[in-house]
Amino acid sequence: MIQVQELSHAFKIGKKGKEKQVPVLKGLSFSVEKGEIVSIVGRSGSGKSTLLHIMAGFLKPDKGIIEVNGVKTSVFNEAESAQFRLANFGFIFQNFQLMPGLTAFENIELPLKLRGDNKHVRTQKVKDILQHVGLTDVQKHYPNELSGGQQQRVSIARALVTDPPIIFADEPTGSLDSETEQDILLLIQSLNQTRGITFVIITHDDTVAETANRIYRMHDGELVERGVTHAI
Ligand SMILES: Nc1ncnc2c1ncn2[C@@H]1O[C@H](COP(=O)(O)OP(=O)(O)O)[C@@H](O)[C@H]1O
Numbered sequence: 393m394i395q396v397q398e399l400s401h402a403f404k405i406g407k408k409g410k411e412k413q414v415p416v417l418k419g420l421s422f423s424v425e426k427g428e429i430v431s432i433v434g435r436s437g438s439g440k441s442t443l444l445h446i447m448a449g450f451l452k453p454d455k456g457i458i459e460v461n462g463v464k465t466s467v468f469n470e471a472e473s474a475q476f477r478l479a480n481f482g483f484i485f486q487n488f489q490l491m492p493g494l495t496a497f498e499n500i501e502l503p504l505k506l507r508g509d510n511k512h513v514r515t516q517k518v519k520d521i522l523q524h525v526g527l528t529d530v531q532k533h534y535p536n537e538l539s540g541g542q543q544q545r546v547s548i549a550r551a552l553v554t555d556p557p558i559i560f561a562d563e564p565t566g567s568l569d570s571e572t573e574q575d576i577l578l579l580i581q582s583l584n585q586t587r588g589i590t591f592v593i594i595t596h597d598d599t600v601a602e603t604a605n606r607i608y609r610m611h612d613g614e615l616v617e618r619g620v621t622h623a624i
Pocket residue numbers: 403404405416434435436437438439440441442443
């Protein structure tokens with residue numbers, strides 16, 4: 393489903409004329425199969441978020457090829473990347489990134505508005521998804537009226553509502569206590585199984601990484617497969 397070939401990226405830091413290149417990704421090649429939960433685990437600063445930004449088309453790599461469902465996305469311009477993202481990817485972030493002025497319902501509805509679904513379709517889809525993630529009772533609450541676990545459920549619902557085949561999660565449980573973390577990881581596993589969604593989870597935490605079918609470890613800008621933990 394996702395193929396990454398010989399991916400390299402360096403950031404330039406320092407003053408103009410005295411820039412230094414800091415290599416972050418050094419020739420990564422790996423793949424993600426349809427229906428898998430893949431985790432990429434590594435220390436803070438090892439380049440995991442950079443890899444995710446490149447896979448999702450937010451950032452152009454210096455070198456390398458990314459293919460998603462046979463489409464070479466690494467040659468896309470910004471507009472093409474944005475359009476491809478809306479149709480194919482959902483995102484879950486550590487800090488939820490919900491809109492504070494919108495209710496749970498409205499946050500989940502937002503991507504449907506962006507792609508131009510009509511009100512009737514939007515309402516039906518949001519209602520279904522609220523039920524699926526167990527948020528029907530708090531749909532009119534604003535983010536600051538929800539617990540961390542509930543906020544992450546809203547953000548998962550927002551990622552799901554457009555039915556994307558792939559969801560990228562960057563430290564999805566990084567702001568949650570360990571009990572809520574387990575709830576969210578179980579929800580991800582259940583969505584993977586019931587809806588067949590492919591998940592790519594980025595984490596520094598081995599416990600989180602263990603939820604995956606396949607674990608890759610980031611080390612010195614390279615990716616080493618650590619094996620398949622569960623049958624798919
Ligand atoms: N926009 C940027 N400009 C310069 N350096 C960056 C930028 N983004 C990330 N880095 C550096 O790249 C390295 C990897 O960062 P990141 O991908 O965020 O790691 P991780 O997500 O594994 O913690 C770090 O050393 C970080 O400081």
